Amino acid sequence: MADTDMSSEQKIQPPPADFRSPEQEQVEKGVGVAPADELGIEDINPLNANLFAEDRYHRYFERLRNEDPIHFNEIETAGRYWSVTQADDIKAVEGDWQTFSSASGITLGVPTEARSGAGAQTSSFIAMDPPMQRAQRKTVTPAVQPKNLQNVEPLIRERTIDVLESLPEGETFDWVETVSIELTTRMLATLFDFPFEDRRKLARWSDIVFAIPEPGGVIESHQQRHDELVECVHYFSGLWEQRREAPGNDLVSMLVHGEATKDMSATDHLGNLLLLIVGGNDTTRNTMTGSVYGLNTFPEQYDKLSRSLTNSQYGL
Template sequence: MNDQTDVLAGIEYRMSPTAQEALDQFLNVHPDMQAVHDQPWDVSDPKLFGNEKVHAIFREMRAKAPVNKATGTPQGDYWNITTVKNIQHVEALPKIFASAFEKGGMVIQDSTPQAKAEGRGKTFIAMDAPDHTLRRRAVAPAFTPAEMVRLTDLVRSRTVEVLENLPRGEQFNWHKLVSVDLTTKMLATLFDFPWEHRDALPFWSDWQSDLALGATPELEKLRHDIMIEMGTCMYKLWEQRLNAPPAPDLLSRLIHSEEMPEMDMMEFMANMSLLIVGGNDTTRNTMSGIADAFDRFPQERAKLDADPSLIPNAVQECIRFVTPVAHMRRTAQEDYELDGHLIKKGDKVILWYKSANRDESVFDEPDVLKVDRENARRHVAFGYGVHRCVGARLAEMQLRILIEEMIRLGVRPRVTGKVERLNNVFINGFSNVEVTLDPA
């Protein structure tokens, strides 16, 4: 642990409005955003994800045209790639299908000219070799099997504490009391982030990952201001860690890495943002999805009660079922024929993990949760190839411990109220999962 003086004391940063509040307000003012567009297979409308109607559209695409081009949409023209085979094919060719920020980036929404000029979003997930390789090397040591062993006891004790303190016999929001709390604490531990300020981490993360928020200059400005506040805090921490001996936290690792001299301050900030979003939204929403899925498939959780050795496989199946990252984007660097379709140089290519993880040619009854599914590990929720999620082991460890402790402590959430999903085309997530636990 680093010096415990509060380096963030006195720095002003806001904690509202939340990204969801800002988006809801925006949708009220711009109801046209809520329409499903004329183009039948344009799935860029965030509402299709909030109400899960997108699954029916993806099913139709997989059956009729697993590779197809949506044209004239609010996100321009783009290719829909919807199956495991084709996603892996594209991701195995990073020289042809690039991730680099300046070539198009990693999400369906194009960067604004201002963001491009400022280099915002220039993180290693949005870079190609050799830059990507170099940066990834700097953070990868934080996620080795040995590091996971080092963190296991801490993650378990925090998980137990959270589960044991849940209300019994009364309704509560699992998303807030379990998923947000646990992942925020994990992230604060990973960064050795000042504990009393840790709630800022999910707030910043939400503001970065909600793509629809870039839809107007006002929202873009608000997001920009919030990112500046985050940058100010990160700068303070950077100064602190730079002047302290190297430590195992992610910030210190990055700052003291051989690669750090290659990065300017903007890039350092962007990489911190990437790790905050990567470590936060994804695992958190899987935790909420687990409560929802176990309620919808009670026989599956009963299988775990009867045979806890199924838990590691159940983790993979839950990640497949929830698929917290709905898509990533690539941009073609040359003409390429995929599955009989000519993708032209410069075309935007969207890899829909949300669809591929329901690919019926790979997964039997894909819309059903099966904790003993033999090929659950074939999911592509972590991506594939050189960009495959660097934090996958950490996420798997957190989720495994959560399920193990739920089974051991008899924590069986029953959905007794609302389940609200995010209207978000990138992060497939929840804002509310109202559950009740039986009295102890």
């Protein structure tokens, strides 16, 4: 039986007070970094959140793709790492787990030998190799199989129409907040059969997982992330108990009862839940946001899409 009781929070240790993540190091060191064209190729480092905040990353990646598609960097907190920036190489790496294992993690993190000093790590099946990764993933794939998606299609349409119909007309509003986050959290709550009124918690937990601690940021410290994730475990442990007794057709029930996942510790359950929350949240929210932004920036693409929709079953 999975160990999901409240005492499990003991196992989710915060990192030590002086812990500094690779992203923090780069945010600090990456301030005011020169335009890509003024740097030698060896000084180009794409791991710099400032480049993304300032919308300056494109030229960095362009130079990497053109001049050094398999690029080496080394920083204090993460050690050595490679940036692979051409599609064929990315596909080759993705398809060869024997050489490019995911089992030591999939984010640029603390070097393996220093992990124990960085606090307890949660694990999830995206950070595993076959056969375990396949066995755990199989547990949740029924949720996204075509048959299930067909079943939820009417609900997705109803909610999309509901959100779009309620938008203010003739005034400025925040598309990300009102449409992308709202629709995403409604659908995630459905996939998890998560209490609907608390659905924004899912977006919050997703946001804090990879947030870089900084004053006035999404989180201000590693401790704050830890405390909020312990809250997340508490919340989900209630749902685990409920679904253990009365399973439904939702992701929590699938994990609690799946052969490959039912005996997991609370930390590992949390890892897989966060994988599904982050995987389902950031991607869809950003697609809804980025596509509207893209269609605005490139009106000829908007016209092309309108024309093809006019001629399709979804006639505009």
